[in-house]
Amino acid sequence: MRTKIKTRFIHIGSFVLGFGFLGASDGIIFHQLLQWHSVIMATDRPGQIISDGIFHFAVTITLVIGGILLWLAGNPTNLSKGIRLLVGGILIGGGTFNIVEGIINHHILQIHRVKPGDPNALVYDLSFLAVGLLLLIIGIFIKRSGRTQLSSINA
Known part of the structure; x- marks a missing residue:
């Protein structure tokens, strides 16, 4: 397989894997272990379990x-x-998950928050976004440093 195709698979595959990994981590940590929220909070417990099951x-x-x-x-x-x-692609995918999920579910749709009912719920939501942004920035930095070195080798 040509190098260009392999590189494309690494770019896309690492992003998708990172997106899924942060999604799974969110579900395991926040939904199950801490039981802070479910995907859809405005429903009875069986509805929350079903929404979390679909998410997982x-x-x-x-x-x-x-x-x-x-x-x-x-x-x-x-x-x-x-x-x-x-590694850069995994971090970019994970950071993208946090940012997209945080903005859409926590702020636009308001179907749940990171820690609903807490007087500092907004701080938790903003911290969730900040972690996503940090992962995204680190991932871009790692990928670009690799790409810069690739282009200098090929020059």
Whole structure:
């Protein structure tokens, strides 16, 4: 398989895997372990369990798709700076999950908050977004440093 196609699979697959991983982490940590919220809070407990189940099923499919794309890409160490592209993509995908989920579900749709009922709920919501932004920035930095070194090698 050509290097350009493998690189594309690493870019897309690592993003999808990171998006799914942060989604699964959110569901496990905030929904199940801390029991701070469910996907849809304005319903009875069985409705919350169903909404969380659909969410977990969706992020599981996302993880599988990301894994398949990375499997198709092959060993990232076979590409120049492949590990940087992989790690950067995972962080970008994870940060994107936090930002998209936080803005849409917490602020626009207001179907739940990170810690509903807490007097500092907005602080938790904004911290969730800040973590997402931090992951995104670090991921972009890691990927760009890999890409810069790639372009200087090819020059």
